[in-house]
Amino acid sequence: MPDTPDKAVEDIVAKARPHALQCIPHPSDRPWLLGRWPQDTLTVGGVGDADVAVLGEHEVTTAVATRAATAVRSTGSLDVLDRFAAAWPGSFHLLARSADAGLRVQGGVVGVRRVFHGRAGSTAVACDRADVLAELLGAPLDEDRLALQLLAIGLVYPLNTVPVWRGVDTVPVGHQLTVGPNGQARTKGWWTPPAPDIPLREGAARFAEALTAAVDVRTRGRSLVSCDLGGLDSTAVCCAAVAVGAKVVAYTADSRDPLADDTVWARSTVAALGVVEHHVIDADRVPLTFDGLDSVDELLDAPSEMAVDHKRRMSVVRAAGECGSGPHLTGIGGDELLSGCVARLHQLVRTHPRTAVRHLRGYRAKYRWSRRRLAGQLVDRRSYPAWIKRVAADLAKPPSPANTPVLQWAEPPRLPHWTTPEAVASVRRQLLAAAPVTEALAPDHGTHRELVTMEALSRFVRHMGQLAGSWGIVCSTPYYDTQVVEAALAVRPWERITPWRYKPLIVEATRGIVPEVSRTRATKANASLEEEAGLREHRARLLALCEDSRLARLGLIDTVALRDWCMRPLDVETESALLHTTVACEVWLRSREARHL
Numbered sequence: 001m002p003d004t005p006d007k008a009v010e011d012i013v014a015k016a017r018p019h020a021l022q023c024i025p026h027p028s029d030r031p032w033l034l035g036r037w038p039q040d041t042l043t044v045g046g047v048g049d050a051d052v053a054v055l056g057e058h059e060v061t062t063a064v065a066t067r068a069a070t071a072v073r074s075t076g077s078l079d080v081l082d083r084f085a086a087a088w089p090g091s092f093h094l095l096a097r098s099a100d101a102g103l104r105v106q107g108g109v110v111g112v113r114r115v116f117h118g119r120a121g122s123t124a125v126a127c128d129r130a131d132v133l134a135e136l137l138g139a140p141l142d143e144d145r146l147a148l149q150l151l152a153i154g155l156v157y158p159l160n161t162v163p164v165w166r167g168v169d170t171v172p173v174g175h176q177l178t179v180g181p182n183g184q185a186r187t188k189g190w191w192t193p194p195a196p197d198i199p200l201r202e203g204a205a206r207f208a209e210a211l212t213a214a215v216d217v218r219t220r221g222r223s224l225v226s227c228d229l230g231g232l233d234s235t236a237v238c239c240a241a242v243a244v245g246a247k248v249v250a251y252t253a254d255s256r257d258p259l260a261d262d263t264v265w266a267r268s269t270v271a272a273l274g275v276v277e278h279h280v281i282d283a284d285r286v287p288l289t290f291d292g293l294d295s296v297d298e299l300l301d302a303p304s305e306m307a308v309d310h311k312r313r314m315s316v317v318r319a320a321g322e323c324g325s326g327p328h329l330t331g332i333g334g335d336e337l338l339s340g341c342v343a344r345l346h347q348l349v350r351t352h353p354r355t356a357v358r359h360l361r362g363y364r365a366k367y368r369w370s371r372r373r374l375a376g377q378l379v380d381r382r383s384y385p386a387w388i389k390r391v392a393a394d395l396a397k398p399p400s401p402a403n404t405p406v407l408q409w410a411e412p413p414r415l416p417h418w419t420t421p422e423a424v425a426s427v428r429r430q431l432l433a434a435a436p437v438t439e440a441l442a443p444d445h446g447t448h449r450e451l452v453t454m455e456a457l458s459r460f461v462r463h464m465g466q467l468a469g470s471w472g473i474v475c476s477t478p479y480y481d482t483q484v485v486e487a488a489l490a491v492r493p494w495e496r497i498t499p500w501r502y503k504p505l506i507v508e509a510t511r512g513i514v515p516e517v518s519r520t521r522a523t524k525a526n527a528s529l530e531e532e533a534g535l536r537e538h539r540a541r542l543l544a545l546c547e548d549s550r551l552a553r554l555g556l557i558d559t560v561a562l563r564d565w566c567m568r569p570l571d572v573e574t575e576s577a578l579l580h581t582t583v584a585c586e587v588w589l590r591s592r593e594a595r596h597l
Contacts, residue, residue: 001125002103002179003028008121012136024053032097035128038474045069049099052081056092056113057327057476059217064088072096078104078178082190089210090217091481093128099181106176109191110333110458110480112465115171116163123183126171129466131301131592134165142166143554147423148430149303150556152581153399154411156391157441157452159434161459164302173455191482193447194490203491204508210487211509212240214478218327219246226251226325228316229278230262232521233334235269236506237478238276239514241329248276249323251316254283256533260525265518272515281319287311288534289527293541293583296591298470304463305580307587312530314467321471328468332461333479336454337488338506340497344446346407348494349378355494362499369405377407384409384440384448392431396424399574409445410452416578418561446493454480528572535570542566542583550589557582 001009003026016034017023024033024044037055044053045065050073054060071080078101085094085106093113096104105126107113117126118137127133145164161170171177174191198206219225219241227238229250241248252266263280270278292311300306306313320328342363349356364374382390387409395415415424440448458480465475478484488496488505496505502522510519535542546563562582570576 001031001034001120002123002183003030003032003097004123004183005030006121006123006183009123009125012120012125015136016132026097027099032103033095048073051097052084053095054088054092055095056090057218057474058088058090058092059220060088060090060092069096072098072101076100078102078176079190081176085190086482089213089481089483091477101178102181103179104176106171106190107173108480109174109482109485110454111161111173111456112458112461112477112480114459114462115177116168117171117177117185118168124177124179124185126177126179129301130163130165130168130170131299134163134168137167139165139167143556144426144430146303146554146585147419147426147556149585150415150419150423150551150581151413151427152416152578154391154413155452155456156388156410156413156431156434157448157455158438159430160452160456173451193442193451194486196447196490196493196496198490198492200491200495200504200508203487203496204505206490207484207487207505208509208513210481210483211236211478212244212513214481214484215240215246215329216244218329218474218476218478219244222246222326224249224323224325225327225329226320226323227329228252228331229266229269229276231331231334231524232503232506232518233338233479234329234331235265235518235521236334236510236514237329237331239269239273239510240478242273242275243513249320249325250276250278251281251319252278253281253286253312253316255286255525255527255529256283257525257529260529261523262525265521265523269515269518272517279319279323281315286315286530288537289531290534290538290541290583293538293545293587296587298467299591299595300463300466300588302459302463303581303585303588304460305584306460306463306467307584308580309527309531309534310467312527313464317464317468317473317475318471321468321473325473327474327476329476329478330461331479332457332477333454334503334506336450336457337479337485338496338503340493341406341446341450341453342497343407343409343449344444344493344497346378347444347446352494359494359497359499363405366499367405368403370401370403373403374405374407377405380408385435385438388431388435388438392428392435395428395431399578402574407445408449409440410449414578416562416565416582418558418565418582420555420558423556446497447489450489454485531576532572535572535576539566542579545583545586549586550593551582551586556585 020034021036026032042055043060045062047070050069052065052069068084116130175187226249228234229238229252254263270276289309441451442448468475546559549559551557552559
């Protein structure tokens with residue numbers, strides 16, 4: 001909060017203070033930072049009328065924060081913090097105040113550390129949770145914005161980041177929010193993706209250094225940490241934790257799928273390491289997808305697809321908490337960075353045509369892409385605003401076939417057919433209004449698509465953290481740290497993303513870290529069987545959501561059409577995915593209603 005006697009800000013302080021455990025004041029003794037956070041996560045350094053605070057998973061000391069505050073004071077500018085934010089490893093919010101320059105607050109380059117802001121009287125205030133800020137401001141639910149949350153299959157940036165409350169806005173990832181002495185807020189970018197021009201060998205060394213540093217930040221000084229141990233990405237994180245000297249307890253959730261091999265590989269890794277305590281959660285103890293739709297007790301700050309399978313996703317985290325672990329390290333984020341996005345070929349076919357054609361042939365054979373659709377996407381040079389307009393026109397069409405190439409700006413999202421005509425019209429209006437004023441996150445399809453996907457999945461991680469926080473656990477995602485993201489994106493795309501090798505960057509980066517018995521693993525399990533079984537076993541829970549639907553009350557869905565869909569056998573890869581966003585919105589509305597009764 002800014003240092004102001006504004007009555008609206010004073011009202012916010014009065015509402016928030018009874019729920020806050022900590023307060024960092026301005027020199028006037030008015031609150032600057034107000035909230036709840038673990039004691040070991042905040043570092044503050046100051047000199048004169050300038051202060052810098054770092055909150056989250058980091059290794060910034062008071063002396064280092066003070067140096068940053070000194071730089072702010074000597075330059076009279078908050079922009080000097082750009083170089084500090086880019087250099088510090090970890091995942092954190094960076095906050096600063098200066099009598100002359102005002103306030104600055106930012107998260108990271110993905111959405112794990114999100115920042116929301118709104119107006120309180122004549123000035124702006126910011127918060128890391130949209131729902132808390134909305135309640136403090138008295139902001140109402142915006143039904144048009146909620147309708148955007150029903151979009152399924154694909155993503156349209158930036159509308160996929162818009163909060164569902166009127167008057168609450170999001171700071172874009174890689175941007176800072178500044179509030180001037182006059183109370184006016186503006187956002188400004190402090191980060192851009194690196195040029196992808198580093199050879200794989202050099203890039204692997206940089207990536208290994210960045211990932212190891214990210215893991216070290218989270219494990220240093222801890223008596224015990226827990227890790228997921230499933231696919232190649234989480235295996236790398238677990239082994240990196242061992243390499244930096246942490247005492248590690250690893251967890252593997254077994255699968256009902258007889259072809260899933262995570263447990264086999266995990267046991268081989270543990271045997272080779274020799275120092276990891278390993279727990280395998282039996283498949284019949286792992287909840288299925290759609291279990292617990294009526295038991296999301298913790299409030300999330302937005303509708304989240306976490307609701308669809310929160311019991312399955314959180315089963316490992318809960319087990320880790322029971323063993324006494326504080327931070328729980330996951331491999332989430334590795335897929336986007338290490339498998340990358342084939343849409344990079346859209347640009348590569350113009351800059352490195354021979355390499356691109358060879359890769360296109362490999363991917364076409366691997367995924368059985370249609371020649372006609374592939375040719376159409378390769379010659380499609382539409383701008384991002386023009387692509388958004390096309391999405392708006394096609395909202396109600398069926399999703400693209402499974403063998404459609406993926407070289408567009410993003411997978412075109414769709415509204416499920418149970419969305420009402422009024423809701424479709426609302427979403428279309430918002431897309432058309434956003435198109436002329438929206439820029440892509442990068443000039444090429446591939447980089448934009450990778451960044452948007454990371455932003456979307458990191459929102460999922462943020463909601464995991466909100467659920468785990470009530471158990472005293474921090475869900476850590478080292479792959480989403482700024483330095484780790486930069487190290488991956490800097491590698492030549494035709495070496496990082498290839499149909500001929502499985503995740504070559506992590507394979508090369510973990511030489512000497514991951515045991516050779518599992519370093520070159522080229523398989524990946526998924527949860528499609530758990531979803532298919534969950535559809536059958538928990539169909540009654542899905543149908544119960546159709547009864548007195550809160551979305552239907554708002555005029556957003558037709559429950560007759562939704563019920564008919566839920567009664568059908570559904571293809572997991574295409575048809576059941578249309579359910580996820582609707583279920584997320586319905587469960588979220590009900591959980592908020594129950595909490596406020």
